[in-house]
Amino acid sequence: MLSHTADTGIEATADSPAALIQELATGMFGLIATIGPRTAEQWIAMRVESATLEDLVVDTLSELLYHFEVGDIFFCEFRVDMEPGTLVVTVEAGGVPIHTVEPAGPPIKAVTYHRLTVEERGQVWYARVYFDV
Amino acid sequence: MRQSGDVEYRRITDVLWELPPHDGMRVPGRIFASDALMDQVRLEHAPDQVANVAHLPGIKEASFAMPDIHWGYGFPIGGVAATAIDEGGVVSPGGVGFDICCGVRLLASNFTEEDFEQQREAIMVSLDQRIPRGLGKGAIAPASLLGEVLERGAVAALDAGYGWQGDLERCEEFGTSAGADSSVISDHAIERGRRQLGSLGSGNHFLEIQVVETVPDPIAARAFGLAEGMLVVMLHCGSRGLGHQTCTDQLRLMGAAMSRYGITVPDRQLACVPVRSPEGETYLKAMAASSNFAWANRHVLAHAVRESFAGAFGISLDETGMRLVYDVAHNLAKIETHEVEGRPAELCVHRKGATRAFGPGHPDLPGDLQPVGQPVLLPGTMGTASWVLRGVADNPAFDSAAHGAGRVMSRKRAKQQESGRAVRERLEAEGISVRPGSVGLLAEEAPYAYKDVDEVADVCVRAGLAAKVARLRPVGVVKG
Numbered sequence: 128m129l130s131h132t133a134d135t136g137i138e139a140t141a142d143s144p145a146a147l148i149q150e151l152a153t154g155m156f157g158l159i160a161t162i163g164p165r166t167a168e169q170w171i172a173m174r175v176e177s178a179t180l181e182d183l184v185v186d187t188l189s190e191l192l193y194h195f196e197v198g199d200i201f202f203c204e205f206r207v208d209m210e211p212g213t214l215v216v217t218v219e220a221g222g223v224p225i226h227t228v229e230p231a232g233p234p235i236k237a238v239t240y241h242r243l244t245v246e247e248r249g250q251v252w253y254a255r256v257y258f259d260v
Numbered sequence: 261m262r263q264s265g266d267v268e269y270r271r272i273t274d275v276l277w278e279l280p281p282h283d284g285m286r287v288p289g290r291i292f293a294s295d296a297l298m299d300q301v302r303l304e305h306a307p308d309q310v311a312n313v314a315h316l317p318g319i320k321e322a323s324f325a326m327p328d329i330h331w332g333y334g335f336p337i338g339g340v341a342a343t344a345i346d347e348g349g350v351v352s353p354g355g356v357g358f359d360i361c362c363g364v365r366l367l368a369s370n371f372t373e374e375d376f377e378q379q380r381e382a383i384m385v386s387l388d389q390r391i392p393r394g395l396g397k398g399a400i401a402p403a404s405l406l407g408e409v410l411e412r413g414a415v416a417a418l419d420a421g422y423g424w425q426g427d428l429e430r431c432e433e434f435g436t437s438a439g440a441d442s443s444v445i446s447d448h449a450i451e452r453g454r455r456q457l458g459s460l461g462s463g464n465h466f467l468e469i470q471v472v473e474t475v476p477d478p479i480a481a482r483a484f485g486l487a488e489g490m491l492v493v494m495l496h497c498g499s500r501g502l503g504h505q506t507c508t509d510q511l512r513l514m515g516a517a518m519s520r521y522g523i524t525v526p527d528r529q530l531a532c533v534p535v536r537s538p539e540g541e542t543y544l545k546a547m548a549a550s551s552n553f554a555w556a557n558r559h560v561l562a563h564a565v566r567e568s569f570a571g572a573f574g575i576s577l578d579e580t581g582m583r584l585v586y587d588v589a590h591n592l593a594k595i596e597t598h599e600v601e602g603r604p605a606e607l608c609v610h611r612k613g614a615t616r617a618f619g620p621g622h623p624d625l626p627g628d629l630q631p632v633g634q635p636v637l638l639p640g641t642m643g644t645a646s647w648v649l650r651g652v653a654d655n656p657a658f659d660s661a662a663h664g665a666g667r668v669m670s671r672k673r674a675k676q677q678e679s680g681r682a683v684r685e686r687l688e689a690e691g692i693s694v695r696p697g698s699v700g701l702l703a704e705e706a707p708y709a710y711k712d713v714d715e716v717a718d719v720c721v722r723a724g725l726a727a728k729v730a731r732l733r734p735v736g737v738v739k740g
Binding site: 128130131132134135160178182185186189193196197199225226228229230231232233234236237238239240241242243257259260 | 304331333334359451455501505511512516527531667669673740
């Protein structure tokens, strides 16, 4: 978790871009609420295509926030796959009803491009993302 | 990307600091701050962001920062930038922010603090029940109103039975942003807004019951409808998920379009295009529609506040005397005419966490406010105070002033100082009733997380940004 005067951000590492997006999604929802040892009760599926890897991170997290807000679902499980050689991900996100979770912080309302970093560092993929709350 | 500490501002006056243009900056960076406030500002990235904004094509005079400046995205919170439309000046969604047309509304009343004491519990319980806030808690107005609201703002809410006719005279833009076009609002944004019209939100959004404690300017206070000892209600919220989604959508479009105009910026959150371009015009239409949601949102919430007070006292809505003092935005870009280099120029004035502050005689003010200037609402913290200021002549920052106390501590650090329960107990011990959306999150908004609002108000006065009218002391808080 990264400190920001008004808002908040996260850093994540993973061994592939798809795994990185999965880590970022887990981290983003971890800032919003805690649910303890529960498993997802409902699932959504989505496909996101973007022009760059940075855009793909922002667009995918933004799409998850959209489904979180309009579906009243708090997402806690993610399966992210990236089509080889493309900037296209398919995401299955599972969650629980929003009224059953305990807030850990104010709801995140948007994903920003501020100081956005998505890059390969040696053998791992690294990302830094700030959110508007 | 500039890093904190890379830039050094030099003192110009006791409340003005300047960074001369260099490394692609088109104008200087200017921060209005006292020594104490500047010491806090230097600890974070906000001064670098002031410098980054100075790169925007067409920017005039300076990249300004108000005394409540703090670290934002692209623009600092408290940032003001005006671009010359006829010279290829740009519009940047980052200069408006995600919460398009977030703002503050202040209601006067016929009540005193003694009246409040008699009905304190009934009022707090009623507000707690009537004001939707937090995660997935719904809204007051029906989704069927959304289409009209996007086109006509508070006027549509008024036609639907919320609020009073006289309210519109006391709204910036008279409650409706011109040029709105709901057809450029995405389906995602519509879906996010459908269940949020008449809801407070979360984070730093609030509803406060306050007492007018002191009145440094009785003449302006009278014109605003305020008097010492009066109970007032202040609301802070914006365009909710609809505005956030619109900003996200438009940033994506502008990021892709910038290269077509040969524009580069030091932070992608500063994505921008010429005001006079298809993308610029589309953004302004979408921003206006989102603003209309925000005007209407505060309008609907204010109606619920009036109903709560009327119900608690067993009187009619009219008998509450809860007239609108003013509703002012602090996240907007507006086309305004200002004098630049001795000549009037049409500018796109971005105010991100900054309040429009028209001085006396400005033609866009309603007649009864012309002699004294526009009310400027400066919310503080739930444990300290808020201020009502007024616009003054010869404002040095395109008729702009501060918008609040401004954060000084991160949410994470604030929560490490005290628990939400402890914050609530301390406020209650000080006579401030608190109804939080979440007790656990209350610490993030604790008074110590913000700058000293009295210092911010003082700097506004000393810098010629605004003048003091009334200081407000909180007695009840409903937090998002």
